[in-house]
Amino acid sequence: MPMPPTSPSPEKNEISGKVLNIVRNSLMSETKDPAEVQKLIGSLGLLLQQPGNKLIQFGNSVFLVMVKAPGEVEVHTFSAETPENLIQNYVKGAAYLQKIGVKKITTYSDNPAFQKVAKSTGLPVKINQTVKQQGGEMKPVYEYVLEF
Amino acid sequence: MNMDALSMVRHGDVDSLQAFIFENGVQHKTFAEELMDRGTVIPRFPLMDANPNDIEDWLLAHQVEHQAMASALNLSNPVNLMDTNWNDEASFYDWVNTHLSLHQQILSAIGI
Numbered sequence: 238m239p240m241p242p243t244s245p246s247p248e249k250n251e252i253s254g255k256v257l258n259i260v261r262n263s264l265m266s267e268t269k270d271p272a273e274v275q276k277l278i279g280s281l282g283l284l285l286q287q288p289g290n291k292l293i294q295f296g297n298s299v300f301l302v303m304v305k306a307p308g309e310v311e312v313h314t315f316s317a318e319t320p321e322n323l324i325q326n327y328v329k330g331a332a333y334l335q336k337i338g339v340k341k342i343t344t345y346s347d348n349p350a351f352q353k354v355a356k357s358t359g360l361p362v363k364i365n366q367t368v369k370q371q372g373g374e375m376k377p378v379y380e381y382v383l384e385f
Numbered sequence: 386m387n388m389d390a391l392s393m394v395r396h397g398d399v400d401s402l403q404a405f406i407f408e409n410g411v412q413h414k415t416f417a418e419e420l421m422d423r424g425t426v427i428p429r430f431p432l433m434d435a436n437p438n439d440i441e442d443w444l445l446a447h448q449v450e451h452q453a454m455a456s457a458l459n460l461s462n463p464v465n466l467m468d469t470n471w472n473d474e475a476s477f478y479d480w481v482n483t484h485l486s487l488h489q490q491i492l493s494a495i496g497i
Contacts, residue, residue, distance in 0.1 A: 253431040279449040282428025
């Protein structure tokens with residue numbers, strides 16, 4: 238009997254091919270600095286060697302998922318998508334993480350425009366203001382928390 | 386180590402390029418494992434997975450690994466291996482020679 242088609246797992250343990258391309262384009266649009274992109278890709282390559290850190294890909298969005306506690310993850314987004322597709326990819330990513338047992342997702346952004354993206358997902362995301370260390374400095378950021 | 390595959394790659398020849406990419410990937414894996422045995426973790430990328438028609442992302446991942454290895458082994462910072470045009474024959478062969486010497490330096494520093 239022919240097997241039904243299955244979709245490939247979105248989980249990746251390494252930055253290869255298409256994933257690297259998305260990450261690279263995303264970092265370039267954020268930093269505009271090839272040297273900084275190189276440094277950040279190196280940091281990401283190191284992070285992925287730690288157990289509990291994975292990339293998941295939906296469309297042209299890649300999410301770095303870092304396990305912080307059982308059932309709790311922190312997510313960082315790399316995307317080369319239109320806002321509409323990015324919203325859809327967030328919804329798919331959240332559904333996938335819920336399916337594999339994640340109870341709490343936290344992400345951070347210093348871009349106030351991201352609040353609109355979060356609200357557009359229709360997911361019950363709580364938004365807080367906090368500070369986070371970025372490049373050796375404590376900076377004000379928005380914290381987005383989604384609990385299932 | 387098959388240094389011939391790193392040095393005898395021919396411009397525009399897909400077979401020798403594939404042999405190069407494979408051997409280069411094997412050597413990078415060996416270097417990374419050797420460093421890991423000494424307690425140093427470096428970023429790892431699937432360098433054997435390269436699309437010869439779209440080499441830019443591979444060059445980036447490859448450069449990141451070389452920089453990390455140079456730093457771990459206290460070698461001078463490697464030249465920017467991304468700054469190349471593989472469509473130009475002379476530039477390609479310059480790159481191959483520079484890259485070969487980097488691998489020889491690493492082999493010598495690691496002692497294998």
